[in-house]
Amino acid sequence: MSVPTAAERTFQGVRRADDAVGVRNNVLVLPSVICSHIVADRIAANVDGAVSTPHDHGCAQLGADNDQTWRTFLSLAENPNVAGTVVVGLGCEEIQSDDVATALESRDVPVRELSIQGVGGTDECVARGVEFASELAESRPTEASTADLGDLTLGIVSSDLDATTREVADPLVGEVAHAVVEAGGRVVAAGNERVTAHPAAAREATAGDARDALDDLLDRHEGHPSRASGVGRVAREHAFEDVTRSWGGLDVSAVRPYGDPVGIDEGLALVDAPSRFAEATTGLAAAGANVVLHATGDGVLTGHPLVPVVKVTGDERTAAALPDDVDIDATATDADDVLDYLLDVADGQECCAEAHGLTEFAITRVGPSM
Amino acid sequence: MNGTFDGYRRPDGRVGVRNYVAVIPTSVAAAAVATAVADEGGAWARATPHQLGTSQPDAARRQTERVLVGIGQNPNVGGALVVELGTEDIDAAALADRIAADGTTVETLTIRETGGTEAALDEGETRLHRLNDEIKGARREEADVAELVFGVECGGSDATSGIAANPGVGAACDRLVDAGGTACFSETPEFIGAEHILADRCVDDETRRRLLDRVEAREGMAELMGVDLRGAQPTPGNQEGGLTTIEEKSLGAIAKGGTTPVRGIVDYGETLPVGGGLVLMDTPGYDVESVVGKVAGGAQVVAFTTGRGSTTGNPIAPVIKVTGNPKTWAKMSNNMDVNAGTVFDGESIDSVGERVFETLVDVADGRQTESERRRLEEFAINEIQPEELTTGVDA
Amino acid sequence: MKGRVLDDTLLLLSDDDNVGTAVDDLDEGTALDYDGRSVVVAEDVPFGHKVALEPLAPGDEVRKYGEIIGTATQSVERGEWVHTHNCESTRGRGDQAAAGGERA
Numbered sequence: 001m002s003v004p005t006a007a008e009r010t011f012q013g014v015r016r017a018d019d020a021v022g023v024r025n026n027v028l029v030l031p032s033v034i035c036s037h038i039v040a041d042r043i044a045a046n047v048d049g050a051v052s053t054p055h056d057h058g059c060a061q062l063g064a065d066n067d068q069t070w071r072t073f074l075s076l077a078e079n080p081n082v083a084g085t086v087v088v089g090l091g092c093e094e095i096q097s098d099d100v101a102t103a104l105e106s107r108d109v110p111v112r113e114l115s116i117q118g119v120g121g122t123d124e125c126v127a128r129g130v131e132f133a134s135e136l137a138e139s140r141p142t143e144a145s146t147a148d149l150g151d152l153t154l155g156i157v158s159s160d161l162d163a164t165t166r167e168v169a170d171p172l173v174g175e176v177a178h179a180v181v182e183a184g185g186r187v188v189a190a191g192n193e194r195v196t197a198h199p200a201a202a203r204e205a206t207a208g209d210a211r212d213a214l215d216d217l218l219d220r221h222e223g224h225p226s227r228a229s230g231v232g233r234v235a236r237e238h239a240f241e242d243v244t245r246s247w248g249g250l251d252v253s254a255v256r257p258y259g260d261p262v263g264i265d266e267g268l269a270l271v272d273a274p275s276r277f278a279e280a281t282t283g284l285a286a287a288g289a290n291v292v293l294h295a296t297g298d299g300v301l302t303g304h305p306l307v308p309v310v311k312v313t314g315d316e317r318t319a320a321a322l323p324d325d326v327d328i329d330a331t332a333t334d335a336d337d338v339l340d341y342l343l344d345v346a347d348g349q350e351c352c353a354e355a356h357g358l359t360e361f362a363i364t365r366v367g368p369s370m
Numbered sequence: 371m372n373g374t375f376d377g378y379r380r381p382d383g384r385v386g387v388r389n390y391v392a393v394i395p396t397s398v399a400a401a402a403v404a405t406a407v408a409d410e411g412g413a414w415a416r417a418t419p420h421q422l423g424t425s426q427p428d429a430a431r432r433q434t435e436r437v438l439v440g441i442g443q444n445p446n447v448g449g450a451l452v453v454e455l456g457t458e459d460i461d462a463a464a465l466a467d468r469i470a471a472d473g474t475t476v477e478t479l480t481i482r483e484t485g486g487t488e489a490a491l492d493e494g495e496t497r498l499h500r501l502n503d504e505i506k507g508a509r510r511e512e513a514d515v516a517e518l519v520f521g522v523e524c525g526g527s528d529a530t531s532g533i534a535a536n537p538g539v540g541a542a543c544d545r546l547v548d549a550g551g552t553a554c555f556s557e558t559p560e561f562i563g564a565e566h567i568l569a570d571r572c573v574d575d576e577t578r579r580r581l582l583d584r585v586e587a588r589e590g591m592a593e594l595m596g597v598d599l600r601g602a603q604p605t606p607g608n609q610e611g612g613l614t615t616i617e618e619k620s621l622g623a624i625a626k627g628g629t630t631p632v633r634g635i636v637d638y639g640e641t642l643p644v645g646g647g648l649v650l651m652d653t654p655g656y657d658v659e660s661v662v663g664k665v666a667g668g669a670q671v672v673a674f675t676t677g678r679g680s681t682t683g684n685p686i687a688p689v690i691k692v693t694g695n696p697k698t699w700a701k702m703s704n705n706m707d708v709n710a711g712t713v714f715d716g717e718s719i720d721s722v723g724e725r726v727f728e729t730l731v732d733v734a735d736g737r738q739t740e741s742e743r744r745r746l747e748e749f750a751i752n753e754i755q756p757e758e759l760t761t762g763v764d765a
Numbered sequence: 766m767k768g769r770v771l772d773d774t775l776l777l778l779s780d781d782d783n784v785g786t787a788v789d790d791l792d793e794g795t796a797l798d799y800d801g802r803s804v805v806v807a808e809d810v811p812f813g814h815k816v817a818l819e820p821l822a823p824g825d826e827v828r829k830y831g832e833i834i835g836t837a838t839q840s841v842e843r844g845e846w847v848h849t850h851n852c853e854s855t856r857g858r859g860d861q862a863a864a865g866g867e868r869a
Contacts, residue, residue, distance in 0.1 A: 034658050035682050038746055056421050056750035060656030062595040092526040092678040117526075117679045121704040122744060159424075160457075224756035230425030230459065276423045278398050298424070298457035301487050302402045322486040356487040358402035362421040368591045368755045369654035370559055370599075529813035533776055533786050537768050537830075563856060567832050612786065612813030614847070615854035618834040625778075625830060713776060714788040714812075719768020 006339030007149050007183045011347035013290075014083070015145035017108060020153070022080035023290045023308065023346040026051045027136045029086045029129065030073060032100050033058030033093040036115070039122050040088045043129035049137040050086075051305040053282075053361045058095045065367030066094055072259035072363050073100050075286035077109050080153075081306055084110035084136035088129055091117025110136055149339065150184030152346065153262065155289030155307065156246050157190040157273075157280040161234035162297030166242055168314025168330045169295040174248035175335035176293065176342070181250055181267055188262050188287045190273035190280035193232040194243045196221045201240035206252040206270075213255035217272045220366070227274040227364070246295060258364050262287040278302070278362040281309060291346060293338075301325040302360040303353025310342060310351050327352050373549055375734040376510040377517070377670075378448065381473025384644060385517040386445035387670045387734045389508050391501045392686060393417040393451045393494075394438055396460040397424045400453040403481055407453065407494035413745070414506065415498055416447075416685040420751045424458040430754040431459055435468075437639035437751050440666030442469030442476065444686050448505035449475040451497055453490075456482030475504055516550030518734060519642050521669030521687070522626045523557070525657035528677030529611030532622020534694025534713040534722070535675035541723020542673070542730060543628035543648065552646040554669060555627035556653035556660050558588045562599055563616030568624055568650075572632045580635050584652040594757055626675055638752055639666035658682055659752040661689065671733055673726060681705040682748040683741030688733050691740060692726060705746075707739050772797035774806075775816055779831035784815040784847050786829070791816070807844040815847040827852050 013021040029052040031040035037054035044052035053076065057069045073095070077085040085104060089097025101113035112132035116125045156173055158165050177187040195202035199218050206214045226232025235243050253267035262269045273283030281292055281304040292309045294300070299318040303309045312328035313319050319329040328338055345351050353359070377385035391414060395404035401419035408417035418441055422434050438460070442450040450469055454462035462478040470476045477497050481490040522539050524531055543553035561568055565585045572578040592599040603620075604613040613619045627648055635650040636642060642649055642664070651667060653660040657680065661672055665687045673690045674680065679702040683689040693699050696711035708729050710722045733739055741747075768778050774797040775785025785799075787810050795806040799818055810816055815829070821841040826833045835852045845851075 034748055034750060035680060038748065056658065059658075060654055062592060062597045065595060090526070090680065092680070116681055116705075117698075117702065120701045122681050122746060123704050221756075225427045225759055227427075227756055228423060228425055229427045274423075276398070278421065298399070298455060299482055300399045300424075300455060301481070302399065318482075321482050324488060325486045358406060358487060360398055360402050362398060365753070365755060366757065367595045368758050369656040369659055369752055370588075370592060533778065533813065537778060541768070563854075564832070566856070609849060612811065612815065612848070614815070614849055614852050615835040617832070617854060617856060618829060621830040621832055621834060629831075713768070713770065716770045716773050716788075718770070719778070722768075 006179065006336060006343060009343050010146050010148050011343050012144035013147040013151065013346060014141055016080050020080035020288065021145065021147040021151040021290065024081040025083050025140050026081060027084050027086065027133050027140070028053065028077060028082045028306065029088060029133055030077065031055065032073065032087055032089040032095050032097040035059065035090040035093065036088045039116060039125045039129065042126045043086065043088065043133050046130045047133040047137055049140065050133045053305050055361055055363055057363050059093050060370040061094065062367055062370055065365055068259050068366055069363055070095055072282065072286045074103055075259055075261055076306060077104050077111070078107060078261065079285050079288060079306055080290050083140040086129055086132045086136065087111060087113040088125065089115035091115040110139070112136060148183065149180060149343065152180055152185040152342065153288050153290050154180045154185060154187045155281065155284030155287070155292035156187060157275065157277060157284060157292065158246055158295035159275050159277040159280065159300055160297045161231050161243055162315065164314035165295050165297045166238070166245065169312050170245035172330045172333070172335060172338065173246040173293055173295050173312065176338045177246065177268065178248035178250060179335060179339055184266055186262055186264060186266055187250065187268045188284050188289050189247055189268065189270050190283055191275045192217060192221065192272050193226045193228060193235040193275055194240065195270070196226065197232065197235035198240035206255065210252055210254050217255055220272065228276050231275040256287060258283045259286050273364060278360040279364040281307065282361060282363055291342060299325065301353065302358050305359045305361055308345050308351045309353050310345060311353065325352050373515050374512050375515065375731050376736070377513040377734065378445065378508050379511055380445050384445040384668065385513040386448070387688070388446040389448045389505060390414055390416045390446055390686065391449045391451065391498060391505065392442060392447045393453060393498065394442055395419055396438065396452060396454040396462050396465060397422060397458040399424050399455040399458060400481060403487065403490050403494065404453045406491055407451070407498055410495040411498050411502065414502055416747065418685055418749050420749060422751055422753055424455065426459065427756065427759055429759060433638060433754055434751055435460055435465065437662065437666040438465055439468045440639045440641065440668065441686060443472045443474055444665055444668055446670055446686050447474060448508055449501035451477050451479060451494065451501055453479045453494065454481065456480040475501060477501060515546060515731060516645055518546060518671065519552040519554065519644060519669045520546055520730060521661065521664035521672040522553065522555045523657060523661050523672060524623055524626055524675040526676040526678040526680035528695060530694035530711065531675055531677040532619065532625060535677065535692045535710040536622055536626035537719045538694070538710040538713070538722030539626045539673050539675055539692055539726050540628040541720050542726035544630055545723060545727045547628065547630045547647050550645050552642055552644060552649060553627060554642050554649050554651055554664055554667065556651040556664060557623070557655040558584050558652050559599055559655045560623040561585050561620060562589060563603060564620035564624055567621065568632065577632060577634050581650065584635065591758060636667060638663045642667040642669065654752055658748045658750045662749060662751055671730055673730065679705065681741065681746055683746040685747035685749055688739045688742045690729055690733055705740050771799055778829060781828055781831040783817065783819040783828045785818055787812055787814050787816060805844045807842060808846050810846045817841045817843055817845050817847050819843055
């Protein structure tokens with residue numbers, strides 16, 4: 001495989017304290033519980049440069065399920081696309097907004113915190129939250145930093161395993177993933193159904209020191225149907241190689257629990273996330289992805305508040321049906337073009353999902369509501 | 371005290387207290403479009419976005435469908451727009467047919483077929499307004515309180531919940547049941563500790579057995595997560611607040627349903643009978659999911675007791691917030707509707723119940739609650755988790 | 766449920782109850798009338814906590830909401846604070862479960 005010229009291109013990003021490069025520079029308004037998500041949305045809507053991550057969680061979760069939500073919150077606030085975080089709570093929930101804020105402060109993340117019950121109601125909370133978010137927006141770093149392909153942490157998710165995804169979109173994604181890693185970057189992949197369907201093959205594809213983590217993942221899913229049941233079914237019906245072409249033939253260097261950072265400086269990491277677009281992309285963003293490539297036969301068109309999501313389809317009918325929502329028609333594009341496009345997006349160009357602005361955010365559950 | 375209100379008589383005979391066009395996504399993939407479409411309408415347009423997947427294991431999918439149908443058929447909904455991407459397991463046309471079976475006016479929107487996001491938003495707005503044009507002329511007529519299905523919930527509880535707000539709301543439930551209506555409470559994990567007492571109040575063995583089975587199932591789910599719900603209660607915080615035993619805590623929660631016999635127990639999102647007396651619904655304790663379950667069951671109004679000040683509402687049914695904590699009433703007055711903390715100044719529980727009942731009738735008659743006024747409309751559907759399904763085979 | 770407040774001091778949720786719940790932080794010595802009988806609060810009792818309206822012998826039922834919420838573990842005088850030190854659950858005791866005892 002020849003090295004694409006994209007490897008020599010640069011883009012202007014924002015370098016964070018840990019040297020990770022953000023391709024966006026937003027203030028995150030993070031509701032720590034479902035009950036504060038409308039307030040969080042209203043705060044973000046009123047502040048230029050702020051985004052919110054409304055979700056249905058943070059309450060009535062136990063044990064590992066609660067812990068996963070907690071870890072995801074912390075990791076999201078550390079995503080390189082995030083300039084600072086306003087944590088908004090209700091006050092009586094299990095995951096307390098001030099605990100989240102304290103944890104973030106200890107990790108040197110610019111943060112403010114408030115709760116609906118603490119300030120005395122939703123109206124007051126929106127008003128104060130807007131003040132906090134504005135403060136953080138004003139103190140965002142403005143200096144652009146020159147970066148290149150190797151500064152990308154490319155998140156990849158295929159939310160279905162349709163024939164066109166398997167045969168057209170995934171292979172293209174795989175070439176792109178390979179190029180990013182060649183350039184010194186990282187790739188984080190979602191889609192645990194592929195490994196639970198083929199444990200032995202997955203172990204073969206995983207580097208030695210990541211095998212324990214892979215076994216942990218397999219244990220967690222033992223005996224349970226896949227959350228994305230359609231993908232699970234297809235993964236079982238096909239060979240491992242046929243459903244992992246998006247990994248570009250790369251070895252899996254790390255296997256990470258959902259909500260944890262990627263943990264490697266280069267190479268391919270697998271995140272324990274189901275192939276449900278919104279949940280998977282959140283898992284990828286938590287891992288540190290600064291841009292996401294989403295292979296979709298169906299044409300799932302929503303973006304994500306924290307990362308630009310580039311949509312690629314291998315299905316001509318989908319590309320024709322949704323021309324303004326699909327960035328890449330994999331039947332008519334090569335890897336070089338995709339890499340150029342990714343770098344354009346990293347440089348500030350809006351992808352299709354950013355242009356229409358509809359986003360979806362969700363966190364994977366690992367237990368029943370209480 | 372008036373035993374009537376003005377409501378919207380629907381084709382199936384049930385009476386709504388509001389006249390909404392509901393915009394219902396079949397999956398998370400259509401949720402953002404559904405919300406954006408509803409935003410193009412006035413306060414009469416209500417989206418019900420949720421996070422459930424485009425393909426779920428069968429049992430989980432059936433529960434999702436039951437809830438979506440129940441929401442579309444809630445008597446507060448005059449018309450519904452079902453929105454899908456077009457490739458999900460849950461088919462919008464099939465869902466629309468199920469909703470329309472009770473006479474609700476329904477249309478569908480398939481995002482894939484419109485040409486994309488922008489086109490879907492345009493087409494959605496057109497269909498939304500068309501639906502509203504059809505239903506907005508609905509006339510209200512006088513209806514008896516017996517036509518009300520009153521959902522009750524508790525969340526953000528504290529030491530005052532079990533002794534003031536819950537008994538107060540319970541007294542209102544007694545009043546409504548006495549007048550021929552239906553009162554429904556849920557949150558099965560909260561029955562743990564007093565489930566035998568609740569079982570004794572069931573009118574027949576079938577109901578008794580189902581109740582105890584459901585409590586056992588919920589307790590088992592917690593054990594899956596490594597938590598002994600029974601042994602952990604009351605918590606240290608509860609004990610500091612005055613709760614001595616799990617029975618006491620559970621009775622304090624159950625008090626919100628009143629003292630009448632338990633006539634039945636239904637599944638999450640299953641239709642609640644009109645004129646059914648006190649009926650339970652098996653739901654998690656998780657507030658938003660629990661309220662959604664009762665609204666999917668047909669509850670037109672919900673009372674939600676909260677000591678610490680939960681501010682959540684619901685897009686389809688007005689939620690009346692009742693607090694028994696005087697500090698919360700004072701501090702969060704913009705989000706609370708009824709003060710039950712007057713019990714600590716000597717007001718009787720019955721008298722508080724009267725005020726809750728009056729509020730129920732006023733709200734049924736059109737008065738907006740604080741959460742309605744602020745459009746606080748949280749919505750989430752309980753998903754049966756893979757960990758609760760024992761087969762390893764994908765359905 | 767009748768739920769009435771006795772003398773601005775104790776909330777009686779049901780006439781079948783033998784405990785009342787403090788509607789304020791109560792000082793030792795506070796006296797109240799309970800349907801013609803006098804009850805004197807025997808010690809400081811915090812808001813939301815319970816006071817015995819009748820004397821209780823060990824094993825006697827403690828009643829609130831018209832139902833049994835526990836049993837007395839020692840003798841309790843009228844007016845005494847009732848809580849975890851002298852009242853135990855009749856079902857699902859956490860400490861028994863932890864020690865391997867039977868769950869009700």
